[in-house]
Amino acid sequence: MPDNLHHxxxxxxxxxxxxxxxxxxxxxxxxxxLESGCxxxxxxxxxxxxxxxxxxxxxxxxxxxxxxxxLRIISLAPDVTETLYMLGAQDRLIGVTSQCDWxxxxxxxxxxxxxxxxxxxxxLAKKPDLVIASTAGNDQAxxxxxxxxxxxxxVSAPRSVERIFQSVEAIGQITDCAGQxxxxxxxxxxxxxxxxxxxxxxxxVRAFFITWFDPLLxxxxxxxxxxxxxxxxxxxxxxxxxxxxxxxxxxxxxxKDPDAIITVEQKGDPLPNLKKTAGWxxxxxxxxxxxxxxxxxxxxxxxxxxxxxxxxxxxxxxERFR
Amino acid sequence: MKRISKGRILGASLVLLGIWFxxxxxxxxxxxxxxxxxxxxxxxGGFFLGDNSGGDPLASVLFSVRLPRILLGSLVGAALxxxxxxxxxxxxxxxxxxxxxxxxTGASMGTILYSIFAGWLGFAAAGGGMIYxxxxxAFLGAVFTVWAVYVIAGSSYRASESSQRxxxxxxxxxxxxxxxxxxxxxxxxxxxxxxxxxxxIGDLSRPVDASIYPVTALVFGGFFxxxxxxxxxxxxGMGETDAMVLGVEVxxxxxxxxxxxxxxxxxxxxxxxxxxxxGLICPHMGRMMFGSDNRILFPTVFLFGAIFTLSADTVARTxxxxxxxxxxxxxxVCGAPLFIYLxxxxxxxxx
Numbered sequence: 001m002p003d004n005l006h007h008x009x010x011x012x013x014x015x016x017x018x019x020x021x022x023x024x025x026x027x028x029x030x031x032x033x034l035e036s037g038c039x040x041x042x043x044x045x046x047x048x049x050x051x052x053x054x055x056x057x058x059x060x061x062x063x064x065x066x067x068x069x070x071l072r073i074i075s076l077a078p079d080v081t082e083t084l085y086m087l088g089a090q091d092r093l094i095g096v097t098s099q100c101d102w103x104x105x106x107x108x109x110x111x112x113x114x115x116x117x118x119x120x121x122x123x124l125a126k127k128p129d130l131v132i133a134s135t136a137g138n139d140q141a142x143x144x145x146x147x148x149x150x151x152x153x154x155v156s157a158p159r160s161v162e163r164i165f166q167s168v169e170a171i172g173q174i175t176d177c178a179g180q181x182x183x184x185x186x187x188x189x190x191x192x193x194x195x196x197x198x199x200x201x202x203x204x205v206r207a208f209f210i211t212w213f214d215p216l217l218x219x220x221x222x223x224x225x226x227x228x229x230x231x232x233x234x235x236x237x238x239x240x241x242x243x244x245x246x247x248x249x250x251x252x253x254x255x256k257d258p259d260a261i262i263t264v265e266q267k268g269d270p271l272p273n274l275k276k277t278a279g280w281x282x283x284x285x286x287x288x289x290x291x292x293x294x295x296x297x298x299x300x301x302x303x304x305x306x307x308x309x310x311x312x313x314x315x316x317x318x319e320r321f322r
Numbered sequence: 323m324k325r326i327s328k329g330r331i332l333g334a335s336l337v338l339l340g341i342w343f344x345x346x347x348x349x350x351x352x353x354x355x356x357x358x359x360x361x362x363x364x365x366x367g368g369f370f371l372g373d374n375s376g377g378d379p380l381a382s383v384l385f386s387v388r389l390p391r392i393l394l395g396s397l398v399g400a401a402l403x404x405x406x407x408x409x410x411x412x413x414x415x416x417x418x419x420x421x422x423x424x425x426x427t428g429a430s431m432g433t434i435l436y437s438i439f440a441g442w443l444g445f446a447a448a449g450g451g452m453i454y455x456x457x458x459x460a461f462l463g464a465v466f467t468v469w470a471v472y473v474i475a476g477s478s479y480r481a482s483e484s485s486q487r488x489x490x491x492x493x494x495x496x497x498x499x500x501x502x503x504x505x506x507x508x509x510x511x512x513x514x515x516x517x518x519x520x521x522x523i524g525d526l527s528r529p530v531d532a533s534i535y536p537v538t539a540l541v542f543g544g545f546f547x548x549x550x551x552x553x554x555x556x557x558x559g560m561g562e563t564d565a566m567v568l569g570v571e572v573x574x575x576x577x578x579x580x581x582x583x584x585x586x587x588x589x590x591x592x593x594x595x596x597x598x599x600x601g602l603i604c605p606h607m608g609r610m611m612f613g614s615d616n617r618i619l620f621p622t623v624f625l626f627g628a629i630f631t632l633s634a635d636t637v638a639r640t641x642x643x644x645x646x647x648x649x650x651x652x653x654x655v656c657g658a659p660l661f662i663y664l665x666x667x668x669x670x671x672x673x
Contacts, residue, residue, distance in 0.1 A: 117508070250527070251353055252354050254382045277529045278385075279529065282382035
């Protein structure tokens with residue numbers, strides 16, 4: 001079992017940090033000037049500011065002031081939307097992107113634009129008290145713009161399996177569903193453990209993960225996909241590349257000759273086509289028919305990715321899942 | 323007009339063909355996967371003697387990936403350069419090229435529209451049978467653009483005016499169509515579109531399928547036809563009224579050459595995407611070295627295009643190994659400084 005299932009650090013509130021103390025002190029000074037009553041601000045454990053908001057550090061280290069129980073939440077990315085649904089916070093979700101397609105019910109939610117082009121006017125008009133963005137798809141400029149407009153924008157950063165766990169717990173915490181978040185993560189880890197137990201003792205499968213055929217795109221070292229497939233007993237042949245989703249050289253694939261090819265939902269089955277295409281047809285994986293098409297769950301850095309890991313492990317080792 | 327001997331045309335072409343051949347052999351040995359010269363010679367020997375070197379991955383790299391790509395890059399480059407030279411001769415303007423005239427952009431629009439609507443029309447389900455659909459769409463896009471440029475330019479009896487108007491109409495239409503392209507790409511949230519962004523830069527990594535045969539035939543046929551017109555284009559270049567007096571059917575020839583150059587552009591853009599700068603630079607290189615007589619210019623520019631694009635693609639698939647660059651980035655990065663250099667040399671030297 002990979003160690004990243006063990007060392008889990010729950011999100012820590014800023015309360016103890018130096019910068020938060022600075023905030024508290026300045027508020028204290030301000031309060032004393034106004035000679036107004038001070039609300040128990042002497043205890044550093046209390047991270048609420050006078051407006052009843054809590055300061056959190058988000059996934060990219062920004063500090064965001066969020067109401068204790070946000071009621072009007074806007075999600076800027078599918079993985080955030082999925083997490084909110086699984087936490088049971090969907091009733092407070094008042095806006096999603098046009099890319100959010102899970103679960104089916106999300107299609108009833110108002111749309112506030114798409115992943116790369118959120119509509120600032122629509123978002124402002126909805127008066128959200130919490131906007132959650134994700135590094136998996138959102139543009140940093142959009143985050144800056146929205147926080148510049150005075151909205152609390154929390155950025156979730158699910159860049160690895162470990163950080164997906166952290167993101168789920170963090171989204172639970174900021175939406176006042178901390179318990180559900182912890183429970184959800186525990187369930188995810190338990191399911192992943194079961195997969196580990198089923199495939200225990202099997203040699204790793206050297207696979208080429210294709211996110212796009214034309215041009216040939218593949219997840220590099222620092223992507224959550226690369227991290228996820230390891231949990232299904234796969235070693236990606238592109239795990240040594242530093243770029244995120246580089247265009248990969250077919251020559252390299254031919255020389256590395258992977259055991260299997262993994263790809264996400266395409267138009268139809270690519271295998272018959274690959275068998276006819278020069279170069280591709282010489283690959284062992286293509287000759288042996290080891291081309292696996294997965295649902296798109298592995299590309300969702302939300303609790304759904306566990307479904308993707310289970311699916312992949314089952315397809316690679318069906319004999320262990322009977 | 324200075325007479326130009328057939329021997330000189332043949333000599334220049336053979337020298338350039340030799341250079342192309344040497345570069346092609348070299349780039350067969352350069353790539354993401356290093357292949358020692360001895361190995362590649364052995365494999366090449368085996369290939370030509372019909373010895374199937376059973377399942378050697380290096381053989382697959384050499385013959386299934388590199389060799390087709392070298393030939394494809396050469397074909398695309400030769401076609402774009404020839405089209406550029408033809409447009410420049412035709413419009414008597416050194417700035418004309420398939421890119422500037424909107425032909426490349428029109429072909430791109432055809433492909434984008436195809437990618438968006440193919441799913442609706444059920445083409446995707448038809449699978450293998452539809453390999454011609456995408457090139458055909460690019461082709462139709464190019465033809466549509468040519469037609470639209472002609473309509474916008476309108477007919478004019480004064481030929482010099484009409485060539486200016488064609489150029490202006492092309493420029494206007496190119497910018498109009500490229501904004502339509504951006505609109506189509508941003509308004510469609512389908513994941514299919516992602517690949518097209520790369521394709522729009524110009525890319526030779528796509529596996530070659532059977533649609534390459536008609537494209538090749540078109541490029542060589544089109545080149546041959548344009549070459550047949552080279553003497554008439556020379557006369558047009560000297561002055562359209564003079565050419566008409568000498569019995570050249572200026573208007574008909576102009577339409578013919580324009581359509582042929584657009585067709586070969588559409589054909590190769592459908593395969594490789596619009597690769598910038600080739601159609602602009604190669605004719606200038608040819609003119610500097612061999613003068614502006616079209617009879618020697620067209621064949622040499624054809625080969626210059628092949629050499630330039632082949633070299634650029636070898637760089638594109640090697641520098642960032644194991645990942646790749648689209649060839650259009652390399653041609654643009656090399657092309658812009660090269661163009662400035664050529665411009666200065668022309669300005670500084672005696673014309």
